[in-house]
Amino acid sequence: MLTDIEIAQSVPPRPIKEIAAKLGLGEEALIPYGYDKAKVEPSAYQNKPRHGKLILVTAINPTPAGEGKTTTSVGLADALSRLGKKTCLALREPSLGPVFGVKGGAAGGGYAQVIPMEDINLHFTGDFHAIGAANNLLAAMLDNHIQQGNALDIDVKNIPWKRCVDMNDRQLRNVIDGIGGRMQGVPREDGFDITVASEVMAVFCLASDLQDLKARLGRMVVAYNRAGEPVTAHDLKAEGAMTALLKDAIKPNLVQTLEGTPAFIHGGPFANIAHGCNSVSATDAALRLGDYVVTEAGFGADLGAEKFLDIKCRSMDLHPDAVVIVATVRALKHNGGCPKSELGQENLEALKKGLPNLLKHVENITQVYGLPAVVAINQFESDTEAEISMIRNACSTYGVKVALSQVWAKGGEGGEELGREVLRVIDEGRSDFRFAYESNLPLKEKIEAVAQKIYGADGVHFASPAVKELEKLESLGFGSFPVCMAKTQYSLSDDPALLGAPKGFTITVRKVKVSSGAGFVVALTGDIMTMPGLPKIPAAEKIDVDKGGKITGLF
Numbered sequence: 001m002l003t004d005i006e007i008a009q010s011v012p013p014r015p016i017k018e019i020a021a022k023l024g025l026g027e028e029a030l031i032p033y034g035y036d037k038a039k040v041e042p043s044a045y046q047n048k049p050r051h052g053k054l055i056l057v058t059a060i061n062p063t064p065a066g067e068g069k070t071t072t073s074v075g076l077a078d079a080l081s082r083l084g085k086k087t088c089l090a091l092r093e094p095s096l097g098p099v100f101g102v103k104g105g106a107a108g109g110g111y112a113q114v115i116p117m118e119d120i121n122l123h124f125t126g127d128f129h130a131i132g133a134a135n136n137l138l139a140a141m142l143d144n145h146i147q148q149g150n151a152l153d154i155d156v157k158n159i160p161w162k163r164c165v166d167m168n169d170r171q172l173r174n175v176i177d178g179i180g181g182r183m184q185g186v187p188r189e190d191g192f193d194i195t196v197a198s199e200v201m202a203v204f205c206l207a208s209d210l211q212d213l214k215a216r217l218g219r220m221v222v223a224y225n226r227a228g229e230p231v232t233a234h235d236l237k238a239e240g241a242m243t244a245l246l247k248d249a250i251k252p253n254l255v256q257t258l259e260g261t262p263a264f265i266h267g268g269p270f271a272n273i274a275h276g277c278n279s280v281s282a283t284d285a286a287l288r289l290g291d292y293v294v295t296e297a298g299f300g301a302d303l304g305a306e307k308f309l310d311i312k313c314r315s316m317d318l319h320p321d322a323v324v325i326v327a328t329v330r331a332l333k334h335n336g337g338c339p340k341s342e343l344g345q346e347n348l349e350a351l352k353k354g355l356p357n358l359l360k361h362v363e364n365i366t367q368v369y370g371l372p373a374v375v376a377i378n379q380f381e382s383d384t385e386a387e388i389s390m391i392r393n394a395c396s397t398y399g400v401k402v403a404l405s406q407v408w409a410k411g412g413e414g415g416e417e418l419g420r421e422v423l424r425v426i427d428e429g430r431s432d433f434r435f436a437y438e439s440n441l442p443l444k445e446k447i448e449a450v451a452q453k454i455y456g457a458d459g460v461h462f463a464s465p466a467v468k469e470l471e472k473l474e475s476l477g478f479g480s481f482p483v484c485m486a487k488t489q490y491s492l493s494d495d496p497a498l499l500g501a502p503k504g505f506t507i508t509v510r511k512v513k514v515s516s517g518a519g520f521v522v523a524l525t526g527d528i529m530t531m532p533g534l535p536k537i538p539a540a541e542k543i544d545v546d547k548g549g550k551i552t553g554l555f
Contacts, residue, residue, distance in 0.1 A: 092277070
């Protein structure tokens with residue numbers, strides 16, 4: 001059996017100008033990065049109407065058994081293309097952290113991939129490097145300001161801004177820098193976030209254009225003075241130089257699927273510690289250039305989809321026309337307590353116990369948000385008809401149909417059943433979209449609304465530091481912001497061990513912070529961290545390159 005990278009390398013890519021032509025773009029609209037990828041000039045699409053139908057792909061909570069959300073997204077886009085629709089895909093760029101850590105590549109799988117997958121998974125067009133450089137320029141200017149006299153009276157013990165690097169490196173979570181003597185800086189406690197968890201990444205992905213990007217960067221709170229007042233990047237006169245570093249990065253990246261469907265891959269915030277969606281600029285480009293746009297949000301619907309709907313859709317003034325919720329029989333049986341070694345065997349009892357996880361996500365999408373949904377079962381050979389029937393019957397209670405997907409093995413052909421069901425739902429026009437909470441609620445009530453409506457929690461416990469910070473943020477005028485919940489992806493609760501759809505639990509918010517440029521308040525729950533670590537055996541150990549430059553072992 002071929003690996004994902006071997007499949008990707010076996011399909012010759014089409015010239016990127018041919019892919020652009022499918023969207024009505026001429027060569028003058030492209031900034032080529034070699035033969036098979038390019039950035040697109042915003043002027044080529046900004047004056048076109050935003051007419052595309054938006055399809056959001058989300059999933060159940062991730063498990064070691066795998067769900068295949070990105071693979072399903074790619075396969076669905078190819079299926080819609082095969083069904084004669086002018087389709088465009090909009091995905092996030094992978095972070096180097098997971099690529100070299102546990103997860104491996106993030107360009108789809110099997111015969112439902114975006115290419116060139118090696119470039120996409122590694123350096124691509126350099127966007128993440130530019131984001132990291134802009135973040136760290138601001139950190140350098142902040143510390144230099146303190147070193148050069150501290151005219152803004154910055155409290156060196158109240159600096160939330162961190163440096164960042166796009167790598168899983170637990171050693172950098174907490175550091176002391178500025179040591180070595182008077183001319184080496186002011187000694188202070190510091191730390192690093194992974195680049196995809198940085199506010200610059202969030203700002204980059206929520207900015208509508210270059211001027212909006214510059215304004216958002218200027219609003220970012222980097223520190224507080226000794227009077228407790230916020231100090232922004234604008235106060236440090238940093239946003240101009242930061243924008244200069246990002247002026248090309250903000251242009252969407254255009255690539256292709258294995259079957260030649262146009263794909264915008266741009267931006268990549270994590271969904272468990274950030275808002276988990278590709279860039280506004282890429283989504284906007286896709287909606288203006290394609291008739292049908294397939295996009296995804298990270299992790300389960302409790303994280304990525306909630307943030308897509310309550311943060312990104314609020315920011316862009318849009319909503320999906322249909323939502324696809326991806327699950328596998330194996331993952332649902334895992335949620336029902338079935339051992340990993342037995343997931344390939346029929347087990348209706350475990351499936352019955354695990355189904356509430358899927359049904360809670362279906363309930364959230366259809367009843368909390370008022371959106372039409374389709375459940376996509378990413379099919380394995382071991383799935384039995386009795387297991388599939390049980391899922392169909394359970395979903396029918398919500399008026400939601402189940403479509404089988406075989407895109408990993410068959411590409412777009414294996415997603416045609418799903419594609420036809422999505423088109424049917426869109427044509428019915430049953431969307432009655434609403435947010436999980438309104439903007440005028442206090443921050444505390446917004447957090448409670450997400451915890452109770454989306455997670456199914458009984459309530460929220462706010463640690464004392466979180467209570468004080470919420471009160472301060474309200475007093476500083478940030479109370480109208482949406483909330484961005486930082487929570488484990490493995491459970492609807494903040495305890496990764498609680499599978500299925502747990503009841504009788506509370507969510508603990510231990511800390512909150514404002515991302516004023518991004519325009520949301522982050523609530524950190526449980527033990528969630530903004531800098532992951534590498535596992536005992538990192539994926540990097542299997543990645544290699546031969547004398548001809550061909551990469552192997554990348555998923």
